[in-house]
Amino acid sequence: MKSEPGTYSWDDLVRDKRTHWDGVRNYQARNNMKAMKEGDLALFYHSVNEKAVVGVAKIVKEYYQDPSTDDERWVVVDVAPYQQLKSSVTLDDIKNDKRLEQMVLVRNSRLSVQPVKKEEFDIILGMSE
Structure with a gap:
């Protein structure tokens, strides 16, 4: 899951303890969110200037209507x-x-919510050590 740190950062998520991931207006990214299950883990990526995975978020509620739009x-x-x-x-x-x-992420870095294979996830966690 990608976010511009100036808009919503890892530190914001830690402060808030929980949030809904809104504003996604791309069908592929939306479909990726629909595939998420409660308990799944997601890499939290700061886009724009930082361009780095900084944390791991947990899906605590599966998809529902975006409250920011009708x-x-x-x-x-x-x-x-x-x-x-x-x-x-x-x-x-x-x-x-x-x-x-x-x-x-390497092949389509612009997509805001992307699937990550377990092997890729584990490699990135290992790289962070």
Whole structure:
């Protein structure tokens, strides 16, 4: 899950303890949110200037109507902080790791909510150690 830190950062999520992930207006990103199940973990990525995975969020409520719009096509999920990474894993780090060359973040870095394979997730957590 990607967010501009100036709009909503990892520190904001930690402060809030829980939030709904709103404002997604891309069908592919929306479908990725619809696939999320309660208890799933998500990489929290700061986009724009930082371009780095900084934490892990937990899905605490599956998708429902986005309260910021009356348009029923758009949904949100509720997330809570799960774990801050010991050190951020930058987009450059990810792109330079051959094991991650097929990762959606490498192939389509603009998509705001992306699927991550378990192997990719584990590699990124290991890179943060």
